[in-house]
Amino acid sequence: MSWKVLIVAEHDGAKLNVSTAKCVTCALGVAGAEISVAVCAVDAAAVAAQAARLSGVSGVLAVENPANQHALAAVLAPQLVALSGPFTHVFGPSTTFGKDLMARVAGLLGAAQVSDIMAIESPTRFRRPIYAGNAILTVEAAGDGKIVGTVRMASFEAAGPAATPAPVEKVAVSAQLPAHTRFVSVSAARSDRPDLQTAARVISGGRALGSAEGFKILYSLAGKLGAAVGASRAAVDAGYAPNEMQVGQTGKIIAPELYVAVGISGAIQHLTGIKDARTIVAINKDAEAPIFEVADFGLVGDLFQIIPEIERLI
Amino acid sequence: MRRILVGIKRVVDYNVRIRVKPDGSGVVTDGVKLSINPFDEIALEEALRIKERGGAEEVVVATVGPADCQQQLRTALAMGADRAVLVQADGVVEPLAAARALLKLVEREQPLLVILGKQAIDDDNGQTGQVLAALWNRPQATYASKLELGPSSARVTREVDAGLETLEVDLPAVVTTDLRLNEPRYVKLPDIMKAKKKPLDTVALAALGVEQRQQLKLVRFEPPPQRQKGIRVKDAAELVEALRKKGLL
Numbered sequence: 088m089s090w091k092v093l094i095v096a097e098h099d100g101a102k103l104n105v106s107t108a109k110c111v112t113c114a115l116g117v118a119g120a121e122i123s124v125a126v127c128a129v130d131a132a133a134v135a136a137q138a139a140r141l142s143g144v145s146g147v148l149a150v151e152n153p154a155n156q157h158a159l160a161a162v163l164a165p166q167l168v169a170l171s172g173p174f175t176h177v178f179g180p181s182t183t184f185g186k187d188l189m190a191r192v193a194g195l196l197g198a199a200q201v202s203d204i205m206a207i208e209s210p211t212r213f214r215r216p217i218y219a220g221n222a223i224l225t226v227e228a229a230g231d232g233k234i235v236g237t238v239r240m241a242s243f244e245a246a247g248p249a250a251t252p253a254p255v256e257k258v259a260v261s262a263q264l265p266a267h268t269r270f271v272s273v274s275a276a277r278s279d280r281p282d283l284q285t286a287a288r289v290i291s292g293g294r295a296l297g298s299a300e301g302f303k304i305l306y307s308l309a310g311k312l313g314a315a316v317g318a319s320r321a322a323v324d325a326g327y328a329p330n331e332m333q334v335g336q337t338g339k340i341i342a343p344e345l346y347v348a349v350g351i352s353g354a355i356q357h358l359t360g361i362k363d364a365r366t367i368v369a370i371n372k373d374a375e376a377p378i379f380e381v382a383d384f385g386l387v388g389d390l391f392q393i394i395p396e397i398e399r400l401i
Numbered sequence: 402m403r404r405i406l407v408g409i410k411r412v413v414d415y416n417v418r419i420r421v422k423p424d425g426s427g428v429v430t431d432g433v434k435l436s437i438n439p440f441d442e443i444a445l446e447e448a449l450r451i452k453e454r455g456g457a458e459e460v461v462v463a464t465v466g467p468a469d470c471q472q473q474l475r476t477a478l479a480m481g482a483d484r485a486v487l488v489q490a491d492g493v494v495e496p497l498a499a500a501r502a503l504l505k506l507v508e509r510e511q512p513l514l515v516i517l518g519k520q521a522i523d524d525d526n527g528q529t530g531q532v533l534a535a536l537w538n539r540p541q542a543t544y545a546s547k548l549e550l551g552p553s554s555a556r557v558t559r560e561v562d563a564g565l566e567t568l569e570v571d572l573p574a575v576v577t578t579d580l581r582l583n584e585p586r587y588v589k590l591p592d593i594m595k596a597k598k599k600p601l602d603t604v605a606l607a608a609l610g611v612e613q614r615q616q617l618k619l620v621r622f623e624p625p626p627q628r629q630k631g632i633r634v635k636d637a638a639e640l641v642e643a644l645r646k647k648g649l650l
């Protein structure tokens with residue numbers, strides 16, 4: 088059997104998201120596979136060139152269409168299905184972009200989807216977390232149809248640069264694209280801080296911060312450390328932090344070098360988002376808080392005293 | 402009739418501490434509390450609010466699962482759903498099979514909106530809504546944190562990695578819920594009594610013409626690797642010192 092993996096590129100029209108390079112590393116786990124990247128865009132040239140420079144990629148398929156201005160799953164999915172013909176696997180990232188899109192692709196293909204692949208044991212055998220990471224499940228696909236997968240971002244490093252870029256091929260796909268779904272707007276909070284999903288250091292705040300104002304002491308420390316800032320669901324629900332800062336089962340799953348949980352109790356849904364962090368620090372006034380069970384360094388005390396003190400010391 | 406179909410899945414309650422069976426064949430579910438998937442409670446709550454605002458006339462809940470899922474359907478009826486459908490199936494129901502079953506109900510019920518959870522917290526698949534939308538060839542708006550229903554279209558605000566995205570979708574459409582869409586109501590005792598009289602139909606999955614073929618074999622369940630318990634530091638200075646030593650500051 089010769090395996091062929093198609094990876095769906097995530098991008099903003101100009102820049103390839105690092106999630107694509109992580110999918111490439113995951114796909115390298117499909118032994119002997121030939122790896123292609125699909126770039127669906129209005130003008131694919133810039134992004135396709137970046138994809139072509141990822142080590143492990145043997146070809147880039149560029150699909151250009153004015154309808155690809157915004158990444159709408161209903162518009163992208165038929166194009167990917169049209170491209171998927173020769174491929175045994177179709178992978179995308181487990182980001183909101185990939186999760187939204189890949190399952191629609193799987194539906195159109197009538198294929199099984201393996202969500203959140205964390206390891207590949209064989210071309211048809213995958214490991215994935217279930218129950219908010221409280222169990223790890225190994226699944227085996229029959230292998231008689233295409234395998235669609237989403238790749239868990241915290242489990243793979245980004246593929247490095249290739250010695251020579253892979254060829255880029257412009258492909259015309261004939262797929263009927265629906266007009267029933269229309270992009271209206273996106274409100275992304277502009278931030279000069281590092282991106283939560285790729286930052287080496289992350290400081291997260293919980294309900295204990297008490298207000299959006301309270302979060303300022305974290306922003307200040309994070310600024311000094313070059314860290315990204317995250318939040319628990321309770322903090323987001325209460326309006327102290329925007330939704331894109333949520334870390335956990337239903338927020339972002341991250342794997343920084345250093346994670347500092349400040350005034351976060353450590354519910355399993357939160358812990359599932361930080362399990363792969365290299366070092367976890369917990370600051371909490373409750374010595375019994377479950378966060379201390381997973382923390383490499385625990386400090387019991389009042390965050391409103393401790394955080395400014397740390398900032399003074401560094 | 403303007404009807405909303407809500408899909409609910411019965412799952413191990415989110416407060417239960419999950420344990421993997423020693424033989425690796427599954428997780429312990431005997432004697433464990435089972436509940437409606439939290440995202441599906443949010444889906445139902447949203448449907449009920451739309452109805453209460455006059456945006457819909459009927460809310461139908463459906464689940465694909467074993468006979469005793471009736472209990473969760475009764476809870477949904479007590480919350481305020483008008484009718485329930487149990488699509489009976491034992492064993493593993495993969496998202497594709499669940500979506501195919503829901504599609505059959507969609508064809509029968511002709512809803513203007515199907516609301517599902519963004520993911521079931523047992524298998525964490527997060528697929529069924531998108532698969533249904535694909536099979537039905539209709540719009541999908543996943544991870545909704547705000548839903549405004551118009552006469553023939555809906556505006557949905559979605560929680561995406563970058564922030565908040567707003568889409569406009571023609572009806573009928575599939576919407577999947579995120580946590581901040583609403584806060585589900587509590588069931589009141591009199592409503593539990595009333596729910597007993599509400600219609601609950603049962604139909605076998607096979608009778609709908611849906612094949613329950615399992616495409617992914619469940620090979621092995623394992624507990625996750627445990628992190629080693631760390632150390633307590635006494636103050637900020639000791640913490641900073643410890644992190645410096647590890648090269649983290």
Ligand SMILES: Cc1cc2nc3c(=O)[nH]c(=O)nc-3n(C[C@H](O)[C@H](O)[C@H](O)COP(=O)(O)OP(=O)(O)OC[C@H]3O[C@@H](n4cnc5c(N)ncnc54)[C@H](O)[C@@H]3O)c2cc1C
Nearest residue numbers: 293294295319320321335336337338350351352372373390
């Ligand atoms: C389906 C589902 C999905 C979920 N997904 C997520 C998710 O993705 N991410 C997530 O985070 N949660 C998620 N949750 C919620 C989760 O269960 C918890 O409710 C949440 O993580 C709690 O947030 P918290 O730790 O900030 O708040 P709390 O649990 O209220 O903890 C606050 C902590 O702050 C400490 N504290 C108070 N004051 C101080 C002080 N002055 N100094 C130091 N410490 C102090 C307290 O001791 C306490 O431990 C989910 C829940 C469900 C049901």
Ligand SMILES: Nc1ncnc2c1ncn2[C@@H]1O[C@H](COP(=O)(O)O)[C@@H](O)[C@H]1O
Nearest residue numbers: 408409465517518520521526527528529
């Ligand atoms: N067996 C089922 N019966 C009814 N609805 C389901 C079923 N499985 C999944 N769903 C719906 O689809 C959503 C996503 O589930 P999943 O794709 O399994 O993560 C759930 O929140 C439910 O709304």
